[in-house]
Amino acid sequence: MNRLNCSHSFCRVGWMMCQHKENSNVNVFESARRPLTSSFLADLAVLGVAFFWGASYPVAKGALFYAPVLILILYRFLITTIVMAVAARHEIASISWGDCIRGIVLGTILFSIFIAETYGIASTSAMNTALIISLCVIFTPIIDYGLSGRLPPPGILASAAISCTGVGILTGGIGKFSPGDALVLGAAILRAIMAVSTKRLLAGRQISSAALTAIQGSAVATLTFVLAIAQFGIHGLIVNATLQFWGAVAFLSLFCTIAAFYIQNATVRKSTPTRVGFLMGTEPFFGFVLAHLLLTESLTATGFIGAGLVLAGTFAGIFFESRT
Numbered sequence: 001m002n003r004l005n006c007s008h009s010f011c012r013v014g015w016m017m018c019q020h021k022e023n024s025n026v027n028v029f030e031s032a033r034r035p036l037t038s039s040f041l042a043d044l045a046v047l048g049v050a051f052f053w054g055a056s057y058p059v060a061k062g063a064l065f066y067a068p069v070l071i072l073i074l075y076r077f078l079i080t081t082i083v084m085a086v087a088a089r090h091e092i093a094s095i096s097w098g099d100c101i102r103g104i105v106l107g108t109i110l111f112s113i114f115i116a117e118t119y120g121i122a123s124t125s126a127m128n129t130a131l132i133i134s135l136c137v138i139f140t141p142i143i144d145y146g147l148s149g150r151l152p153p154p155g156i157l158a159s160a161a162i163s164c165t166g167v168g169i170l171t172g173g174i175g176k177f178s179p180g181d182a183l184v185l186g187a188a189i190l191r192a193i194m195a196v197s198t199k200r201l202l203a204g205r206q207i208s209s210a211a212l213t214a215i216q217g218s219a220v221a222t223l224t225f226v227l228a229i230a231q232f233g234i235h236g237l238i239v240n241a242t243l244q245f246w247g248a249v250a251f252l253s254l255f256c257t258i259a260a261f262y263i264q265n266a267t268v269r270k271s272t273p274t275r276v277g278f279l280m281g282t283e284p285f286f287g288f289v290l291a292h293l294l295l296t297e298s299l300t301a302t303g304f305i306g307a308g309l310v311l312a313g314t315f316a317g318i319f320f321e322s323r324t
Contacts, residue, residue: 043318047282049260054286056256057126058294060118063248066241069118070228072249074237077114077221079253084214091211099207100215106201107219109194114220117187123180127297130287131170132184134310137163137317139192147196155320159313166309167284169302213258284310 063072085092121129138160141152152160171181202212228237239245285307292299 045263049263050283051286052255052260054130054283054288055290055294056252057121057129057287058291058297059248059251059256060121061126061129061291061295063245063252064118064122066245067239068232069115069122070224070231071237071239072252073114073118074221074224074228075239075249076252076257077217077224079249080217080257081214081221083253083258084210084217088208088210088214091208092214095207095211095215099205099211102201102205103207103212103215104219106194106198106212107216108223109190109197110216111220111223113187113190113194114224116183116190120180120183120187124178124184125297126291126295127288127303128171128178128181129184130291131167131284131306131310132181133188133191133287134163134167134284135185136188136191136195137314139189140195141317141321143192143196144199147200153320155323156317159317159320161313162316163310163313166306166311166313168306169309170284170288170306209263217257282311282314 060072067075117129117133120132141156141160145152171177177185288303288307289299291297
């Protein structure tokens with residue numbers, strides 16, 4: 001298994017953005033690319049991404065009270081693109097057209113994920129969103145191993161089944177799925193495609209994770225801008241909202257997009273999509289708890305059982321994946 005690199009850091013965006021420059025030719029993200037000496041620290045960083053993404057569901061749900069889906073996505077990725085373009089300006093200037101196209105392709109997949117996921121959040125509970133999205137844990141190894149012409153090992157399939165059972169308990173079963181739940185399910189499939197595509201498209205490429213995140217963000221912002229103009233017109237882009245909305249946008253941009261996707265881009269290139277997928281499978285647990293704490297969505301004994309199964313399946317999958 002390839003070693004992960006130390007751009008897997010999550011605790012604060014400032015950790016990633018305020019690293020001291022060793023010389024004038026090194027930008028703020030350069031020190032985040034030193035090789036990790038411990039896979040534990042790498043796994044801990046991915047768990048941090050899972051925490052922030054778990055928090056993103058109740059935060060986004062609250063922000064949608066003030067603005068429609070496309071406007072929220074647009075401002076979220078405008079901030080992402082501006083920050084990352086400035087941080088990675090030297091790397092972007094020297095990037096090849098081939099790598100730029102790869103970044104745009106991945107950005108288009110990312111755009112599809114956020115359209116499905118955010119419209120889903122608007123139509124279902126934050127708790128359901130956090131739980132259903134975890135099914136990408138199942139789809140990732142199936143796609144990854146399938147493209148390699150192999151079946152996933154039995155331990156991984158069993159672990160995925162345990163996680164799936166936990167999600168089923170938490171959501172009340174497939175018969176309770178709403179249109180919003182179905183959109184989030186589609187986003188889960190797209191997430192798995194994203195993880196595998198990133199690994200395969202960027203294998204052996206020199207594009208940095210910072211430049212890749214900037215290109216992906218610009219693709220999402222551009223596509224969202226076109227749709228928003230078509231739906232709302234130019235005046236519809238102006239949002240008259242409270243500081244709560246802009247605070248949510250800042251949190252979603254800085255923590256849940258810039259830090260999280262930068263880390264994930266670096267992670268999946270040096271790890272395996274399956275391992276990253278299982279670690280990210282802890283996201284529904286964080287989302288489940290935070291949806292209760294921030295939005296007071298109901299938390300039951302059955303919910304705790306389901307959450308426990310999701311976590312059990314996740315860490316069992318990590319164990320079996322590490323043995324393959």
